[in-house]
Amino acid sequence: MMRDPVTLLRMVRQLALRKWRQSPFGPRLSMDEELASRGLTFEQWWAARRNDRRQFVELVAAAIDELQSAYPDLVSRTLASADRALRHEFDLLGSGLYRPVDGARPVRSNGYVPIDWAYDPVRKVSFPNTVPYKEWKLFEMRPKDADVKFPWELARCQQFAPLGQAFRLTGESRYALEIVDQIEDFVEANPVGIGVNWTCTMDVALRAANWALALALIKDCPDIPAARFHHAYAELFKHGRFIFANFENTYEVTSNHYLSNVVGLHILAAEFPDLVSGREWDDYCRGSLEQEIDIQILPDGADFESSIPYHRLVTELFLGSYVLSCHQRRPLSAHYAERLRDMVDYLVGVMRPDGLMPQVGDADDGRFVIFTDWAGWQPQDARHLLGPASNALNQPDWLCIGGDAARWEAAWWGYPNSEGAGSAAIAPPDAVELYPYAGHFVARSAGDYLLVTNSKVGTKGFGNHKHNDQLGFELHFGGAPLIVDPGSFVYTSDFDARNRFRSTAAHSTLSIDDVEQNEFNPEWLFRMIEKADAEHVRHEGADRRALYVGRHVGYRRLEHPVTHERAFHFDMKAGLLEIEDALDGTGVHHLRWTFQFAPGVAPELEGDGVILWFDDGAQRAHLRWFQPLAASIEEGAYSPSYGVSLSAPQLRLATRVDLAVAKEFRFTVQHLNGADHQERHA
DSSP states (O other), rough: OOOOOOHHHHHHHHHHHHHHHTSTTSSSSOOHHHHHHHOOHHHHHHHHHHHHHOGGGGGGGGGGGHHEEEEEEHHHHHHHHHHHHHOOOOOOOOOOOOOOOTTTTOOOTTTTTOOOOTTEETTTTTOOOBBBBGGGHHHSSSSSSTTTTHHHOOOOOOOOHHHHHHHHHOOHHHHHHHHHHHHHHHHHHSSSTBBBGGOHHHHHHHHHHHHHHHHHHHOOOOTOOHHHHHHHHHHHHHHHHHHHOOOOSSSOOOOOOHHHHHHHHHHHHOTTTTTTHHHHHHHHHHHHHHHHHHHBOTTOOBBTTTTTTHHHHHHHHHHHHHHHHTTOOOOOHHHHHHHHHHHHOOOOHHHOOSSSSOSSOOOOOOSSSOOOOOOTTTBBBBBGGGGHHHHHTHHHHHHHHHHHHHHHHHTTTTOOTTTTOOOOOOOOEEEEEEEEEEEEEEEEEEEEEEEOOOOOOOTTTSSSEEEOTTEEEEEEEETTEOOOOOOOOSSSHHHHHHHHHTTTSSSSSEETTTSSSBOTTOOOTTTOOOOOOEEEEEEEEEEEEEEEEEETTTTTTTTSSSEEEEEEEEETTTEEEEEEEEEESSEEEEEEEEBBBOTTTTEEESSEEEEEEEETTEEEEEESSSSOEEEEEEEEEEEEEETEEEEEEEEEEEEEEEETTEEEEEEEEEEEOOHHHHHTOO
């Protein structure tokens, strides 16, 4: 007898599910079984849960009228985000707007159209969703060169936050009903342990956290029957079981993946404190958090993975658990709070004058939960975090830098106070600072900004998110970017692009004999081998002048070894950056310099220099060199976020020299809007 495709697919999934349940990795007791062991029915548990405020997001309920009055624009944008989620319209990881319809499953009687949770919108293919997660092999099983991050990102369900917010802001049940519809849809298409959306525990944990926080926002929706909440929480409990059995802590070193596992499970534990599993999860998570904040955070406050965008994610995760612990009146340790304060200090410390993050190291737009502008958030902007962090750690200055977005965000993290609403965000403060363990030197004053990178291979030498950016730099004048770090672009979907964006030649530094500063195998996309051994030689700053001198020995492995030392003299009063490269070595070498400009910069070669028009032509700078070098303007690339690559010009300089004759090379970048500098620094 012939069976229709939907029935066949369901049978295959059931066989895979039965196989998983019979494995050592299958679930133990269900939520209902644990409730029964306590002599409780779901109805009794649900009555208690509805009366409790187990998640920090529930504290916003009393301030909804105040939020509507204080932040009308953010309310409007939040409702627009929720309406897009209702329409199943997504724009993820540079995809552009798309609507993933699962044509293999019928439209429901209420008109709900099932989502294809395994879809890659760029390549327009879907991943197989019948494979048990333990048997998953990405490169053998993916269709075409599909990017697995697309289904993972969609299945994090971060569209649930604006839906929950919209329900609280309007009282309209359609937003709350959409959340339970999508949960039931996801469960139907992705049984526990089956398919691509169970192959990475990080994404399972982030999904669980977003489900739990959204359900907490809609728990009093009158149009959702208790039976549907029963189903949702039972599935949430299964997520907890899965996470607890599949921690990503079996590699050489833990990272943001394991931290996401722990924080997601910590949020789930808060839902089930009256069950044995909930208490077990909570104990485990609290101990792991105290441990991981010392393992993953360097003494200067930076995440140890050599990436500023990943630092934002890790800060958000550690902050989420800290806020939850305070909400429970069982705060994590004072030491944990101090380390978290260091993390936010570092995040503010490296901010550009426009408040955005430089794209140093890898970037995949990773977030914990998105309460501010889900449909249009700027992946380089981390200032939303300054709201909850300011309140949780009693640092009011951070709130001023974040502005209204930070105040709005703080309300949804349980700090509903709109005092100061309508005040514009202010620029991060002037600073000259070396973060020696992160390998970043920052000088910032009145719109001028220099960031130098000279870092060890991160993640304790694993190098999963490190780029070859030794002695590379980012430079801004007058609040506008001029020379930038190129960013990251993509991971597994394009090996060549992945390796190009993390290469030495992509960064504004010196390449010798076309050898990488640190070694990497182009087939090992998340591994880099330490060779450069970065060293901070000298740094100082006073009277809006800054000096950084660093060196690395990545080229000592050449046949004729070379040590590269670079000095940056930054006079922020005069708008002048001087760069001096000193090479200690022998032999004849090919030297190639890259200066990667920001998108929109218009360079014009002029003798021994380049005139640079930037900031929409409103500003000019002059980049000069003082030795005979072959110069060319080429097309480079800048990636402001995952999956996005913008054309941006770059200057390439080259020469072949005998280091017995020439060892020093000098460059200057002069801001030609000098009158502006005098006025701003008067």
